[in-house]
Amino acid sequence: xxxxxxxxxxxxxxxxxxxxxxxxxxxxxxxxxxxxxxxxxxxxxxxxxxxxxxxxxxxxxxxxxxxxxxxxxxxxxxxxxxxxxxxxxxxxxxxxxxxxxxxxxxxxxxxxxxxxxxxxxxxxxxxxxxxxxxxxxxxxxxxxxxxxxxxxxxxxxxxxxxxxxxxxxxxxxxxxxxxxxxxxxxxxxxxxxxxxxxxxxxxxxxxxxxxxxxxxxxxxxxxxxxxxxxxxxxxxxxxxxxxxxxxxxxxxxxxxxxxxxxxxxxxxxxxxxxxxxxxxxxxxxxxxxxxxxxxxxxxxxxxxxxxxxxxxxxxxxxxxxxxxxxxxxxxxxxxxxxxxxxxxxxxxxxxxxxxxxxxxxxxxxxxxxxxxxxxxxxxxxxxxxxxxxxxxxxxxxxxxxxxxxxxxxxxxxxxxxxxxxxxxxxxxxxxxxxxxxxxxxxxxxx
Numbered sequence: 001x002x003x004x005x006x007x008x009x010x011x012x013x014x015x016x017x018x019x020x021x022x023x024x025x026x027x028x029x030x031x032x033x034x035x036x037x038x039x040x041x042x043x044x045x046x047x048x049x050x051x052x053x054x055x056x057x058x059x060x061x062x063x064x065x066x067x068x069x070x071x072x073x074x075x076x077x078x079x080x081x082x083x084x085x086x087x088x089x090x091x092x093x094x095x096x097x098x099x100x101x102x103x104x105x106x107x108x109x110x111x112x113x114x115x116x117x118x119x120x121x122x123x124x125x126x127x128x129x130x131x132x133x134x135x136x137x138x139x140x141x142x143x144x145x146x147x148x149x150x151x152x153x154x155x156x157x158x159x160x161x162x163x164x165x166x167x168x169x170x171x172x173x174x175x176x177x178x179x180x181x182x183x184x185x186x187x188x189x190x191x192x193x194x195x196x197x198x199x200x201x202x203x204x205x206x207x208x209x210x211x212x213x214x215x216x217x218x219x220x221x222x223x224x225x226x227x228x229x230x231x232x233x234x235x236x237x238x239x240x241x242x243x244x245x246x247x248x249x250x251x252x253x254x255x256x257x258x259x260x261x262x263x264x265x266x267x268x269x270x271x272x273x274x275x276x277x278x279x280x281x282x283x284x285x286x287x288x289x290x291x292x293x294x295x296x297x298x299x300x301x302x303x304x305x306x307x308x309x310x311x312x313x314x315x316x317x318x319x320x321x322x323x324x325x326x327x328x329x330x331x332x333x334x335x336x337x338x339x340x341x342x343x344x345x346x347x348x349x350x351x352x353x354x355x356x357x358x359x360x361x362x363x364x365x366x367x368x369x370x371x372x373x374x375x376x377x378x379x380x381x382x383x384x385x386x387x388x389x390x391x392x393x394x395x396x397x398x399x400x401x402x403x404x405x406x407x408x409x410x411x412x413x414x415x416x417x418x419x420x421x422x423x424x425x426x427x428x429x430x431x432x433x434x435x436x437x438x439x440x441x442x443x444x445x446x
Contacts, residue, residue: 035064048072048080048090057103063088063111071096077103082111085135089114097125098141107132115141118165118188126151126174139163144184149173149198155180162186168212173198180205187212191234195219197247204229214239215258217300222246227253236322238263238280239300243328248284248306258299283308291316301326302343305333313338314357323348337410341367347400355398355406359383360391363406366398373398378411 034044036051040059045051049072051061057077065087072090074080080099082088092098094116099108101124113123113136123138124145131147131154138144144161145168147154153176161168161184168184171177173196184191184207191209194202199221206228209215215231218224218240231237237258242248252265261279266272271288274281281296282304283289289311296302302318305311308330317339318324324343327333328350336357340346346366347355356363359382370376373396381391392413398406 035066037062052076052078052080057105067091069093072099074099074101074106075103077105079107079109080111081107081109085110085137086112088112092116092121094121097122099124101126101128101131104128105130107134108136109134110136112137112139113141114139118142122146123164126154129153131155134158136160141165143167143170145169147171147174147177149196152176154178157181159183164188167191167193168209169193170195171199171202172196175199175201177202178205179203179207182207184208185210185212190214190217192216193219194221194224196221200224208232209234214300217241218250220247222249224250226250226256229256231256231258233259235298236300237298239322240265240282240304241300242306245285245307248282252282283311287311295319297321305330308333317341318343327351327353336361336363339365349400349404352403355400355404356408359408362393362408362410363398365410365412366406369394369398369409
């Protein structure tokens with residue numbers, strides 16, 4: 001609670017600095033001579049770079065509205081402030097980062113930052129600690145803001161970050177950062193990526209993320225705090241990945257939402273049922289958890305289960321996730337009577353678990369069954385599927401890997417024999433369209 005209060009207080013203190021931000025963009029022209037002002041030293045310059053080169057640590061530099069065609073290297077501990085947020089534009093060449101920050105205690109605020117290269121270069125590249133990137137518009141870059149392993153304790157707040165080729169904000173092995181109140185949209189990959197074992201103790205709070213390939217993705221990182229983040233209409237809204245138990249230990253509150261539904265990220269929970277309003281489920285080091293009757297879609301994992309035991313997943317729909325179910329180092333899990341629909345990978349596990357409830361209860365519905373087994377039939381019955389006569393289960397198993405299979409995959413129910421061919425055609429068409437879309441998309445970096 002104390003840290004959240006400090007965040008709010010900091011935002012309120014900074015706000016008067018930007019009262020002159022224009023609400024409506026106007027025509028932007030190249031600035032007149034001496035349009036960059038070192039307020040501290042009472043000196044004027046023609047470019048931002050010239051002002052930095054002649055500054056001392058602690059100076060405040062203000063840039064008038066205009067179009068600044070330059071790649072800025074910040075090698076002084078200064079505060080750079082645009083006079084009008086929409087109309088003070090740093091237009092990088094596309095051959096380097098718009099702002100390359102090579103000193104600590106640097107502030108970049110109230111600019112429009114754009115780069116002409118969505119593949120390689122960033123809007124703001126922070127290499128040192130205690131940076132402040134606030135109230136900017138960041139667009140047309142590879143990643144909007146990048147915090148590398150040498151930077152920590154940075155403050156990234158109130159930015160509008162959109163139309164970037166890859167990521168909105170990328171925290172790579174960087175710790176103790178605060179990322180709060182940013183609006184991120186239309187990114188080609190993650191809106192916020194927290195990656196690496198050194199990326200820990202970060203606060204990700206109150207961000208709004210929409211129409212990106214991935215919303216928030218936490219990978220190989222621990223001890224981060226995520227709260228009050230809103231993820232809407234992203235292809236994969238939310239996900240957490242790792243290999244060791246510590247990688248999954250993050251504080252992720254239920255006030256984070258995906259498409260209006262809460263994120264349930266449970267650590268060390270036992271003998272509970274996940275609430276029916278869940279939008280994402282992560283179960284970590286938990287036992288006896290039941291997931292039942294839920295519709296989980298458009299996330300990196302429909303359900304994440306890591307280091308769990310004796311859990312049940314039944315009567316759920318997992319649709320349009322990257323992984324429908326991702327089960328890591330978890331034992332005695334039963335998965336049955338679920339509908340796995342058009343997930344990029346239907347299910348993945350490094351454990352051995354039960355993917356059906358035996359005969360005649362059965363297993364799961366798999367939307368790609370006929371794609372994988374085009375000659376599949378339901379002509380046999382019985383526990384070994386060796387007796388004549390259909391029973392509502394495909395005659396061959398659905399194989400997940402060498403150690404996991406659904407022995408009794410369910411044939412979808414139909415009201416008449418006429419509907420069966422229509423279903424098959426529709427399913428195959430959907431699969432073909434979906435696969436083509438995936439091939440056109442940028443390669444995943446999971």
